[in-house]
Amino acid sequence: MPEEIRIGVFICHCGINIGGVVDVPAVVEYASTLPNVVHAERNLYTCSSEGLESIKAAIKEHNLNRVIVASCTPRTHEPLFRATCKEAGLNPYLFEFVNIRDQCSWVHLHEPESATEKAKDLVRMGVAKAARLEPLEELTSDVIPTAVVIGAGISGMTAALSLARNGFSVHLIEKEKEIGGMLRNLYTLYPTDELAEEFLEPRIQAVKEHKRIALHLSSAVRAVEGYVGKFKVILDESGVERSIDAGVIIVATGAHEFEPEGLYEYDGERVITQLQLEEKLKKGDLNWAGIKNVVMVQCAGARGEVVGYCSKICCMNAIKNAKLIKEAHPAINVFIAHNELQAYGEEYELYYRDAKKAGVRFLRFPLERRPKVRRSDGNLIVDVFHERMQLDIPFEADLVVLSVPLVQNPDATQLSKMLKVPLGQDKFFFEAHVKLRPVDFATDGIFLCGTAHGPKDIGESIAQGYAAASRATIPLARGYVHSEPIISSVNEELCVGCGICESVCPYGAIEVVEVEEGKKRARVTGVKCKGCGTCGSSCIRRAIKMYHFTDEQLMAQERAAVVTEVIS
Amino acid sequence: MAEVRLVGFLCNWCCYAGADLAGVSRFQYPPNVRIIRVMCSGRVDPVIILDAFLYGADGVFVGGCHPGDCHYLQGNYYAEKKIEMASRLLREAGVEPKRLRLEWVSASEGARFATIIKEFTDEIKALGPVTFEKEAMEAACLAAADYRLRIVATKERELLEEGNKYGEVFTRHEMDRLLDDLVREDYEVKRILLRLKEPMSVKELASELNLRPNIVLRHILDLKRYELVDLHEIRDHTPRYIARELSEGGITE
Numbered sequence: 001m002p003e004e005i006r007i008g009v010f011i012c013h014c015g016i017n018i019g020g021v022v023d024v025p026a027v028v029e030y031a032s033t034l035p036n037v038v039h040a041e042r043n044l045y046t047c048s049s050e051g052l053e054s055i056k057a058a059i060k061e062h063n064l065n066r067v068i069v070a071s072c073t074p075r076t077h078e079p080l081f082r083a084t085c086k087e088a089g090l091n092p093y094l095f096e097f098v099n100i101r102d103q104c105s106w107v108h109l110h111e112p113e114s115a116t117e118k119a120k121d122l123v124r125m126g127v128a129k130a131a132r133l134e135p136l137e138e139l140t141s142d143v144i145p146t147a148v149v150i151g152a153g154i155s156g157m158t159a160a161l162s163l164a165r166n167g168f169s170v171h172l173i174e175k176e177k178e179i180g181g182m183l184r185n186l187y188t189l190y191p192t193d194e195l196a197e198e199f200l201e202p203r204i205q206a207v208k209e210h211k212r213i214a215l216h217l218s219s220a221v222r223a224v225e226g227y228v229g230k231f232k233v234i235l236d237e238s239g240v241e242r243s244i245d246a247g248v249i250i251v252a253t254g255a256h257e258f259e260p261e262g263l264y265e266y267d268g269e270r271v272i273t274q275l276q277l278e279e280k281l282k283k284g285d286l287n288w289a290g291i292k293n294v295v296m297v298q299c300a301g302a303r304g305e306v307v308g309y310c311s312k313i314c315c316m317n318a319i320k321n322a323k324l325i326k327e328a329h330p331a332i333n334v335f336i337a338h339n340e341l342q343a344y345g346e347e348y349e350l351y352y353r354d355a356k357k358a359g360v361r362f363l364r365f366p367l368e369r370r371p372k373v374r375r376s377d378g379n380l381i382v383d384v385f386h387e388r389m390q391l392d393i394p395f396e397a398d399l400v401v402l403s404v405p406l407v408q409n410p411d412a413t414q415l416s417k418m419l420k421v422p423l424g425q426d427k428f429f430f431e432a433h434v435k436l437r438p439v440d441f442a443t444d445g446i447f448l449c450g451t452a453h454g455p456k457d458i459g460e461s462i463a464q465g466y467a468a469a470s471r472a473t474i475p476l477a478r479g480y481v482h483s484e485p486i487i488s489s490v491n492e493e494l495c496v497g498c499g500i501c502e503s504v505c506p507y508g509a510i511e512v513v514e515v516e517e518g519k520k521r522a523r524v525t526g527v528k529c530k531g532c533g534t535c536g537s538s539c540i541r542r543a544i545k546m547y548h549f550t551d552e553q554l555m556a557q558e559r560a561a562v563v564t565e566v567i568s
Numbered sequence: 569m570a571e572v573r574l575v576g577f578l579c580n581w582c583c584y585a586g587a588d589l590a591g592v593s594r595f596q597y598p599p600n601v602r603i604i605r606v607m608c609s610g611r612v613d614p615v616i617i618l619d620a621f622l623y624g625a626d627g628v629f630v631g632g633c634h635p636g637d638c639h640y641l642q643g644n645y646y647a648e649k650k651i652e653m654a655s656r657l658l659r660e661a662g663v664e665p666k667r668l669r670l671e672w673v674s675a676s677e678g679a680r681f682a683t684i685i686k687e688f689t690d691e692i693k694a695l696g697p698v699t700f701e702k703e704a705m706e707a708a709c710l711a712a713a714d715y716r717l718r719i720v721a722t723k724e725r726e727l728l729e730e731g732n733k734y735g736e737v738f739t740r741h742e743m744d745r746l747l748d749d750l751v752r753e754d755y756e757v758k759r760i761l762l763r764l765k766e767p768m769s770v771k772e773l774a775s776e777l778n779l780r781p782n783i784v785l786r787h788i789l790d791l792k793r794y795e796l797v798d799l800h801e802i803r804d805h806t807p808r809y810i811a812r813e814l815s816e817g818g819i820t821e
């Protein structure tokens with residue numbers, strides 16, 4: 001026999017906030033006439049310690065198995081009332097909130113009668129839902145105290161070191177034969193002008209020497225399974241398959257320089273990219289004697305030419321390289337043709353002024369008339385449009401350097417699919433929230449840092465590396481994760497294994513699996529599910545039950561909203 | 569103006585928070601709407617919306633986060649297509665699609681929430697209480713619960729954005745026509761099924777439901793093939809059909 005439903009309703013005056021508009025005693029009286037309601041009372045402040053005590057007392061005295069509080073908003077007070085129910089021995093998910101303040105008394109201040117009627121309706125809807133509530137248990141799962149960091153560039157190394165120093169084991173995965181990433185190709189760094197090599201070397205050493213960091217070189221991720229606390233990352237390490245268990249994953253796969261094939265007469269010899277210039281500067285194999293004019297072209301391939309975005313670091317990088325050339329060879333003319341100049345912040349602004357002082361010349365072009373590079377009699381000419389004069393000014397060049405954007409690595413798409421984390425419009429990895437969760441993915445337990453997330457300079461990449469490590473430390477240090485039981489579940493009798501649900505779930509929480517030979521059914525991984533319910537409203541067989549917001553509960557509420565006579 | 573009853577489904581993270589803010593800021597709006605909290609607008613199943621109409625809602629409001637802001641990334645994109653599907657079915661059932669409204673309201677848009685609800689309430693008041701033939705709305709509910717429309721409502725976005733498996737991308741216009749046809753057909757089929765609780769001939773069905781006989785016949789043949797309808801008897805050379813017991817996938821409960 002199903003247990004008898006015994007609902008207690010607590011209606012809050014909230015001082016005069018509710019009581020000043022809504023006729024609270026009338027609502028209490030009405031509530032007590034509703035089916036399954038065995039107790040109804042009003043409180044001056046239900047959330048005060050007296051109010052909470054009276055809930056607990058009523059649960060005992062009236063043997064309540066459902067509790068409704070009609071007061072403010074669940075967004076602020078649900079945790080408190082749930083905890084109260086729990087203290088009184090009632091499953092917290094048998095609690096239902098009715099909002100009669102923020103969404104009733106406060107917005108109908110001048111219509112007390114209508115507000116009272118509305119409050120009654122809202123309580124009736126709450127009762128209809130409460131009668132259909134089911135007890136739910138919070139999900140807890142352990143966290144393996146190990147991290148996987150994918151990508152051993154500067155931000156990945158920073159994150160790995162930070163985690164290792166915090167006492168966690170780290171598997172650092174690098175697809176190249178060596179660690180260090182993009183920094184290995186750089187010559188000097190702005191704004192300090194120090195040698196990249198000198199900056200990088202001690203950090204590489206620290207990573208290599210740390211006993212809690214396991215390096216996996218020439219390795220690529222082949223598959224990822226699991227969820228926060230219990231990931232399994234399958235690697236291909238120089239042709240050998242390996243499997244790593246980890247609690248968290250940090251994506252630090254970096255980016256690479258766009259190759260301006262077919263643009264600006266690019267040939268890799270006399271028309272080169274900034275990175276190629278750095279390599280030449282580093283090796284010292286440029287024949288300076290033969291160079292009188294250097295022209296740098298900003299935004300090459302960026303901001304609408306090929307990719308849409310501004311790569312943000314190329315301005316400072318060009319200024320750095322221009323300044324370097326000018327300081328070493330004052331006789332050489334160095335021009336930077338640019339549209340905007342991103343030398344943000346005081347430090348960068350001063351650096352820019354230094355470059356100007358050193359004699360670097362800046363030429364501004366409109367974005368609609370980008371510079372053109374042409375060859376005439378073996379000479380390179382760069383035509384830069386002068387906006388005020390409305391004409392192309394030709395600059396002879398012995399070396400043209402293109403400031404091209406950083407672009408996402410081609411294998412990122414695959415990785416994003418394996419991890420089930422999104423890429424944004426520009427194909428960079430996409431964080432959970434630009435301000436509130438800048439290094440998290442929406443999927444729990446997976447974090448992000450460095451240029452995999454978008455163009456960034458060294459300082460920013462390092463800062464993000466630390467940030468990602470500190471976010472990842474939260475589940476690692478705690479050792480377990482909790483998740484709300486507001487999740488979906490599949491009725492395997494109805495499910496036909498079509499996979500529609502899987503295709504809409506943003507977290508990979510529901511997957512079609514072969515339950516027995518030839519029979520496929522959707523399965524939910526509770527800790528991964530965030531309870532959005534989109535799978536439920538999409539399921540072609542209506543086979544999915546969304547706990548705490550079931551079809552039955554929502555329909556009971558919606559019917560109670562429009563049908564005044566009580567339907568039980 | 570007549571009193572009308574409105575039901576609002578608001579997502580927890582944006583619109584519900586916006587509604588709370590309207591309260592905190594004491595922005596006033598008409599008291600006709602009854603709000604139901606859901607975690608995401610993507611949760612709102614067309615079946616539930618149509619069921620609210622069936623039970624007497626004069627208008628249904630769905631509020632979610634602005635595009636790109638959904639707490640669950642894309643729930644609101646799916647919601648949009650589902651709401652469109654529900655509107656189409658409302659139209660088939662003879663109810664003004666305007667009675668169903670979807671809006672994006674952020675947690676900081678308290679004033680906007682109040683304005684929208686006021687506007688919507690006024691609009692529904694102007695239309696007056698909803699009227700429809702009960703069986704028509706039941707047919708709409710059944711169609712919304714059936715797999716065909718559920719697949720298209722979910723996959724529509726993909727088809728519009730990524731194309732089918734041959735990479736052919738549908739235009740908005742083609743998609744609209746396709747959906748109109750599909751929805752109409754499914755709705756007609758459900759109407760026929762509901763009528764066939766009693767045995768009837770194609771001609772009788774056609775005249776009662778105001779459909780062309782050849783269309784009714786085509787639906788009946790399909791229904792027979794799917795074993796949803798049986799030949800009941802042949803009287804005066806006229807076959808009469810009857811529906812099998814409706815199983816699950818119908819109106820819930």
Ligand code: SF4
Nearest residue numbers: 495496498499501539
């Ligand atoms: S959408 Fe429904 S029927 Fe299809 S696999 Fe998922 S649960 Fe099963």
Ligand code: SF4
Nearest residue numbers: 505529530532533535
């Ligand atoms: S409720 Fe949302 S998060 Fe959970 S399985 Fe369904 S789609 Fe995924």
Ligand code: FES
Nearest residue numbers: 579608632633638
């Ligand atoms: S959470 Fe608001 S629409 Fe998805």
